[in-house]
Amino acid sequence: MERRQLGRSGLRVPVLGLGTAGWDTSLHLDTARDLLTGMLDHGSDLVDISPTSPGNTAEALLGELLESTALDRHELLLSLSSGYDPDAPAGRRVDCSRRALLSQLDASLRQLGTEYVDVWTIAAWDPATPITELSATMDLVLSSGRARYVAVHGFEGWQLALLAGKREEPLPSACNYSLLEHHADEDLIPAAQYLGSGVIATRPLALGVLASPRGQGVRSPEAHAYDSEHARTVVDAVSTAAQGLGTSPASVALAWAVDRPGVSCAVVGVRNPRHLSDVLDASERRLPRPIRAALDDVSGAAGRLNVRE
Template identity: 45%
Template sequence: MELRHLGRTGLRVSRLGLGTLTWGRDTEEHDAADQLKAFWEAGGTLVDTADVYADGGAEYLLGRLMEGLVPRRDLQIATKAGSVPDPDRRFDCSRGHLLAALDGSLARLGTDYVDLWQVHAFDPVTPIEETLQALDIAVSSGRARYVGVSNFSGWQLAKAATWQLASSGTHTRLASTQMEYSLLQRGIEREVLPAALDLGLGILPSSPLGRGVLTGKYRHTTPADSRGASEQLAAFVAPYLDEEASRIVEAVSTAADGLATTPLHVALAWVRDRPGVTAPIVGARNAQQLRAALSVEALSLPEEICQALDDVSAPVHRYPDQDWSTL
C-alpha cells in the first residue's frame, strides 16, 4: 500500500487506516485478529483507536494482537483521549485527565509509546493552552511521537495552532486532525479543511463511506446484519438515509457501473484522494469487508467522474464563504 506523510511531518503512514470503533464490543477477538492480519498483509500500517472505544476494550484487544500476531514495529498506533462517560461533562481535556488517560492507553496497548496521540474533541471548559501543554509533555516524555486533534471546528483548530505559534517556548506542532468526511458529509470543506491545509495538518477522515450508506447496501432495504439494523448503531446510520443521501448514493452507483467497480471503491477513492487527506479510517464488521475496502488501492477515479460526484454532493456554502461582491 502506498505511504503518505502525515501533514508536514516526517511520519509516513499507509493511505488507508484501520478503525477499531467496534473492537471489544461488536467485533470479537478472532474477527479483530483476521482484520488486523489482512490489513498488515496488504501493507497497512495506521491503526486508529481511542481510550473510550468499548471502555478501553478496543485498546486492550489491539495490544493482545500486537503481542503475538503483528509486530508492534510494523504499525503506527493512533489513539485518542478526552472523552469521558459523564452526561454532565462529555469532554475533559485538562492536563491531569489527558496524561492519566495516556498512561492508561499505553498500559492497555502494551507499548511504551503511541505514534499519534489525539485530543478526541474540544473541551470548552479547559483553557486550550492547558490541553496543548499536555501534548507537549506527552511528546517530551517519549509517550507520544506525534500529536493531533479530532472533531475540532475551524476556529478551534486555528485557535490551537495560533497559540502554539505565538506563545513562548518550544511546542509540539499539531500533525493532524481527524474528522468525519465523505460524499455524504462534506461539512469540513467550509472551514476545517482550509485551516488544515494552511497549517499543514494531515486529515484523517472518519466514516469515509458515509457510515456504510455509500456502499449501496441500504438502497432498497436495511439488511438485518447491518449497523443500520443494530440497536446500538441504528441512530448513527439514520441521518444518511434521507432523500438527498439517496440521490448521492445513486450517483456513486452509476459511476461504479461505468467503471466496472463497486460503489464502495468509488466512494473510498474519492475521499482518499481529496486535497489534504492523508488516510481515511476504515472500520469493517469482518475481514471480508475490510479486504473489499483494501482492494481499492489500484483505483484512481477519472477527473470527469470526480467532478460529477463533486457536483452532485456539493454542500451549500453561502456568506461568508461566497464572494461578497457577487451578492
C-alpha cells in the same frame, strides 16, 4: 499501498488505515488478527483505536494481539484518542483537562501493553479547558515518550489555528469527512492547508450508509443522521458508479475521500473480510475524472476545493 506525508510533519502514513470503531465483544480475536495482518500484508500499518469502541473492546483486542502474536509493535503506527468517554453521562463525555487526558492515556497504554503510541489525538474541542493547558499537556506527553506525534479531532478551523499558534510543529487534524459530510471543505481543510496540518478523514463511509448498494443493509442508530432525500440521491449515485466500475460502493466512496485536496489519509472501520476487500480495492483505485466530477456535483462538493490531480 500509497503513503503520503501527514501535512508538513515528517510522518508518512498509508492512504487508508484500519479503524476499530466497530470492534465489539462479538469480534473474535482470530478475525481481528486476520484483519490486521491483511492490512499489513498490503502496506497499511496505521491502526486507529477508536474512543467510541464499547467498553474499550478495541484496546483489549489489540492488547491481546500484541501480546499473543509474533507481531512487532514497531511495525505498527498506532493512533489513539483521549478526551472522550462514551460511557460517561451526557454532557460530561468530553473532558480535555490535563488530569483527564493523562489518566485516560495511561490507562489505554496499560491495556495495550505498550509504552507509547505513534499519534495521540485530542478527541474533541473542550471549551472548559484553557488552550495553554491543552498545549502544555501535549508537550508533556511528547517529552515523556508516551507519543511520537500529537493531533486533534473535530476542531473547527479557528480552533485548530488557535492551538497551532501555541505549537512549534504542524498539528494534524482528523475530521468526519465523506460524500455525505464534507462541511470541512468550507473551514477546516483550508485552514489545515494554510497551517501545514495533514487531514485524516474519519467516517469516510458515513457510518456504513455509503457502503451498501442503494443504501440497504444494517445501520447503527447514529447512521439515521444521514437519512435524507439528499443522502439517498448521493447513495444512488455511488451505487451507479460502483456498478459501472465493477466494484463496491464502499470502494468508490473511499477512493473519492482520499482523492480530496488536503486529505492525507482516511481511517475506515474494518471488521470482516468484505470490509477488508473494499479497503484494499479502494487503495489501488483512482476514480475516472467524469465519475469524480459527477460525485462532486451530486454531493454538493463541486468547486469547493482544487481537486488533487
